[in-house]
Amino acid sequence: MDGEWIxxxxxxxxxxxxxxxxxxxxxxxxxxxxxxxxFATDGTCTHGDADLSLGMVVDxxxxxxxLHEGTFDIRSGRAVGAPCTExxxxxxxxxxxxxxxxxxxx
Ligand code: FES
Numbered sequence: 001m002d003g004e005w006i007x008x009x010x011x012x013x014x015x016x017x018x019x020x021x022x023x024x025x026x027x028x029x030x031x032x033x034x035x036x037x038x039f040a041t042d043g044t045c046t047h048g049d050a051d052l053s054l055g056m057v058v059d060x061x062x063x064x065x066x067l068h069e070g071t072f073d074i075r076s077g078r079a080v081g082a083p084c085t086e087x088x089x090x091x092x093x094x095x096x097x098x099x100x101x102x103x104x105x106x
Contacts, residue, residue, distance in 0.1 A: 005094065005101040011038060012098060017060065021053035024104050028053075029091060031100065032074050034061055039074050040093045040102050046072075046079065046086035063088075 006024060014020040014033040021043055022029050028043030030053045041063070043052050050067035058064050062071040062080055070084030077088035092103045 003104045003106075005103050007099060008040075008093075008102045009100050010098050011036075011095055011100060014038070017057045019053040019055065019057065019063070021051070022102075024102070027104075029102070029104075030063070031093070031102075032057060032063065034074060038093050038095055038100055040091040041072070041074060041077055041088040042091075045070065045084065046088055047084045052088075 008022045016033050020031040030041055030043035032039045045052055045065045047070050048067055050065050052063050054066040056064045061074055063074050064071050068083055071081035072088045073080050077090040079085050079087050089105055091105045094101050
């Protein structure tokens with residue numbers, strides 16, 4: 001079962017096409033601003049122990065891992081570019097008056 005909505009930041013904290021790290025229950029989570037729309041995924045690459053918030057947003061919707069340059073679709077978590085094959089967990093987000101709330105997925 002998914003958890004409660006948690007306040008994790010404000011839209012103003014995240015530049016467009018940029019990443020923003022947050023920690024939830026000791027877990028690394030990464031927020032993204034794709035053209036004004038906010039998304040969240042687990043913050044650790046599924047290929048290795050790399051912090052995706054240090055990666056780059058490419059092609060307007062992909063996060064490129066800083067370690068081996070594998071890529072994931074931020075909107076779905078789908079592994080897109082090698083060497084990544086396992087998808088990233090995505091977390092539901094909502095924005096209310098510029099404040100970002102996230103409901104951790106398990
Ligand atoms: Fe992310 Fe290898 S650790 S692609």
